[in-house]
Amino acid sequence: MGTPTSPIDASRNRSPRVHDEVAAAGAVTVDGVELVSERLVLRPASESDLNFYFEMRNSPEILARADQEPKPRSLVERQLQGWIERWQEHGFGTWTIFDQDSDERLGRVELDPMGAGWAGISPGETEVGLIVHPAHWNQGIATEAAGLVASDCFTRAGVNHLVALTTSDNKASLRTLEKLGMRHRGQTQHESDPTTYEVYELARPAPRP
Numbered sequence: 126m127g128t129p130t131s132p133i134d135a136s137r138n139r140s141p142r143v144h145d146e147v148a149a150a151g152a153v154t155v156d157g158v159e160l161v162s163e164r165l166v167l168r169p170a171s172e173s174d175l176n177f178y179f180e181m182r183n184s185p186e187i188l189a190r191a192d193q194e195p196k197p198r199s200l201v202e203r204q205l206q207g208w209i210e211r212w213q214e215h216g217f218g219t220w221t222i223f224d225q226d227s228d229e230r231l232g233r234v235e236l237d238p239m240g241a242g243w244a245g246i247s248p249g250e251t252e253v254g255l256i257v258h259p260a261h262w263n264q265g266i267a268t269e270a271a272g273l274v275a276s277d278c279f280t281r282a283g284v285n286h287l288v289a290l291t292t293s294d295n296k297a298s299l300r301t302l303e304k305l306g307m308r309h310r311g312q313t314q315h316e317s318d319p320t321t322y323e324v325y326e327l328a329r330p331a332p333r334p
């Protein structure tokens with residue numbers, strides 16, 4: 126959440142840099158890292174995901190949560206481009222979640238460096254953001270996908286801890302962060318936005334002796 130937009134929508138454009146590290150988990154793809162569990166495959170977001178993101182972002186359940194007007198396709202396309210470019214700058218970014226068997230798209234997980242202006246949060250702390258298509262809520266998908274991403278960023282990308290921001294009325298999000306083992310760190314507001322967010326944190330596990 127670099128900017129005080131909805132937690133669902135945080136994203137910015139970044140300049141490209143080639144990423145060529147070898148993954149500790151999953152296979153390296155041209156634009157990033159593919160992560161695999163028994164049920165899910167997480168692939169770096171690509172232009173081919175546009176229809177899915179457009180449809181999901183404008184689904185009634187997400188509109189109700191985001192408390193926003195429908196988003197035009199051109200805006201979703203720009204947002205997707207920013208997610209793709211983030212990979213090249215940071216070596217992490219946005220993954221689209223797929224069902225391993227059917228190859229159906231289910232949602233997305235993203236990692237994004239926080240911007241400036243957040244009380245008690247240093248710029249550059251890595252935020253994890255989650256969204257699952259309403260057709261697939263409450264099947265454990267967000268928890269499983271975020272667990273894969275956390276494990277990858279702690280091992281491969283050298284991230285020390287993750288933060289997540291949500292509002293106190295978002296019970297599904299709060300429960301998901303709790304299931305992920307995240308600790309409540311406090312509250313924050315952006316200097317330009319009166320909304321109060323709950324801040325959760327997950328530290329990189331200590332190495333086993």
Ligand SMILES: CC(C)(COP(=O)(O)OP(=O)(O)OC[C@H]1O[C@@H](n2cnc3c(N)ncnc32)[C@H](O)[C@@H]1OP(=O)(O)O)[C@@H](O)C(=O)NCCC(=O)NCCS
Binds near residue numbers: 133267297
């Ligand atoms: C938050 C979100 C990503 C969770 O995705 P998901 O795949 O359904 O998550 P999971 O199935 O892994 O876990 C959801 C948990 O919340 C619980 N839950 C759902 N609605 C709830 C409610 N109203 N009150 C309390 N718990 C609730 C579920 O029962 C489940 O917990 P359980 O496994 O103990 O039963 C999804 O609801 C979503 O996309 N919401 C809109 C976007 C959003 O708010 N993102 C979070 C911003 S950080």
